[in-house]
Amino acid sequence: MLLAVSVVIIGISLCIFFHARGRNIWRDRSKLNRNKIKEILRVEGYCPQIGENGAITFKIEGETYKTACYEQMHVPVFQLMHGFCYEEDIDIARAAALKVMDDIVMAKITVKQYPEQEQGLWIFISVEVATDSAEEIGKHFADYVTIVSIAKDWFIQLLDEYHEQHQETPMPVLWRNEFYFPEYYWIPQMAEAVCKGELAVDVLSDEAWLRQQIFSRVPAETAQEWSTFHIERINKYGDYKFYVYGFPEPRSIPEAKYGAILLNTQTKVFDYYTLEFSYNGKWVLGRMQGMQHINYGELEAQPDVDAFADWIFSNDKTPQAITDCEKGETKNIN
Numbered sequence: 001m002l003l004a005v006s007v008v009i010i011g012i013s014l015c016i017f018f019h020a021r022g023r024n025i026w027r028d029r030s031k032l033n034r035n036k037i038k039e040i041l042r043v044e045g046y047c048p049q050i051g052e053n054g055a056i057t058f059k060i061e062g063e064t065y066k067t068a069c070y071e072q073m074h075v076p077v078f079q080l081m082h083g084f085c086y087e088e089d090i091d092i093a094r095a096a097a098l099k100v101m102d103d104i105v106m107a108k109i110t111v112k113q114y115p116e117q118e119q120g121l122w123i124f125i126s127v128e129v130a131t132d133s134a135e136e137i138g139k140h141f142a143d144y145v146t147i148v149s150i151a152k153d154w155f156i157q158l159l160d161e162y163h164e165q166h167q168e169t170p171m172p173v174l175w176r177n178e179f180y181f182p183e184y185y186w187i188p189q190m191a192e193a194v195c196k197g198e199l200a201v202d203v204l205s206d207e208a209w210l211r212q213q214i215f216s217r218v219p220a221e222t223a224q225e226w227s228t229f230h231i232e233r234i235n236k237y238g239d240y241k242f243y244v245y246g247f248p249e250p251r252s253i254p255e256a257k258y259g260a261i262l263l264n265t266q267t268k269v270f271d272y273y274t275l276e277f278s279y280n281g282k283w284v285l286g287r288m289q290g291m292q293h294i295n296y297g298e299l300e301a302q303p304d305v306d307a308f309a310d311w312i313f314s315n316d317k318t319p320q321a322i323t324d325c326e327k328g329e330t331k332n333i334n
Helices: 002-021 034-043 090-103 134-168 176-195 201-205 207-215 220-226 305-312
Strands: 056-060 063-072 075-086 107-112 121-129 230-237 240-246 256-264 269-277 283-289 292-298 321-324 329-332
Touching (some): 090 121, 176 269, 201 207, 207 220, 256 305
Antiparallel strands (some): 063 075, 075 121, 240 256, 256 269, 269 283, 283 292, 292 321
């Protein structure tokens, strides 16, 4: 029964997702704000309350849901979220979360284990929609609630199934966040090691060696996708060496389509750039600087390697936001 309902939810998710992508959601309509959210909740038969940090909350069968509007990469985003505590192994929870997110397009699940928490994990299930239109949210609000509810039910069912499997064999870590490590951390760390003389510069152009190193750092379940990793381009510009890497096709925000190292062979200084998947099929330009990620806004052209390279060598790169990857804090600049 749950599987049948889940199939229906997947259909709803796909319809909403492609409906939003296939038309211009930025037309001049009623803008979404706190009052509009309260109005939508009342129309749906809920009693909106002001929760912690000013969030608007409401309850369904005694369980609290939260709504919020925020900016992500300078795009207005509406979020409907439900959080709960569940006692389970974190690897099993991450495996179940990945399965749900792969099958239900609009469901997003975050698994967190806080240091002060002795037992259980915090699970956050949400639907996030890139729009500032109250009309858009009001039209599909009931669908969003249904998606979160079914995603939770399916997630808990998978936890039970995976828990039984885990008793017989070790549970592999299945988590697409593992893609972030090679794309945003290991490759720039490798470039830094080259600059320090710890690695030969030739490793930056050794595709087989790079792929082998990535395989050793990702779960076996994602290694097949990483088999598509390749060197897209190597160029020499005076004292600069330029390497562009092609990653597995992005499926989640903000996985990268390309990463690029621009290395000054004389000064041993490098920059590392990324072209990242974002909301509504958009592509965002970024750069890693230590443990900080700098966002430069959307790529206006098609997301190909030529457009990416042209931007890297342009002189008008203006940062829009900086994210502290250790703290998870983002500061808007422009």
